Amino acid sequence: MYKLIAIDIDDTLINDNKEVTPATQQALEQAIAAGVIVTLATGRAYSSAQAIARQTGLNVPIITYQGSLVKNLLDEKVLYERYVPAEAIRKTFEFCAEHHLHLQTYIDDKLYAREENQKLIDYTNLNRTKYYVEPDFLKLASQPTPKMLIIDEPDYLDKIAPQLRELLGAEVHITKSKPNFLEITHQEGTKGHALKFLAAHFGCELAETIAIGDSWNDHEMLEAAGLGVAMGNAIPALKEIADYVTLSNNEDGVKAVIDKFVLQPQ
Known part of the structure; x- marks a missing residue:
């Protein structure tokens, strides 16, 4: 019997119209009524994920920022938190400035970028997220962040990802959440680490968990779960x-x- 289900949001829980359909909503409610813990596991910021979780009637901790933050919905208590190491933040800011890359950082659950451009506008339209522009962007390099995001063409991101891995070292986790989104978190800021934490928190075995996702940033949680499910x-x-x-x-x-x-269940 499965006791915990972790579900990615974008292109998994929500359809291409960015909606949780009534049929899926009913299934979530039926699972909860059957005593199963249903949670979200997303690269989104907590504030963005929280809106969808509340809309779908969830009231448990949710996994956000790729797994860097697990936070209760009811009292907003932080259960698990991992920040990108300070040195890696500084090096990422410098690398992106040198290569003229669009970088976003998240500080106190707010999204910051150096300038307003189409990449920022498209991203925030996608996630319905408010954003803040900070022209003196390098000063944010000293602020703790659970996640940094680089937006560019997929092939170019594939080219720079190995360079960033070499530059930043083993203390960070670098993954793609979508073909044009390269995300940088703490090495333990993954959906897999967060799923293991939540299973232990709720006292269930990993064999009793289901993870559902669509992108490569979901692979750690699919591998950790008792049942790893990929969307069609x-x-x-x-x-x-x-x-x-x-x-x-x-x-x-x-x-x-x-x-x-x-x-x-069969």
């Missing part, structure tokens, strides 16, 4: 490591998983 619209690499591939996010793939493995 997931990238091929994630489908290869998944235990099960469900329908797409436009076909209520999350509902299909809950129906099959939680409400009508």
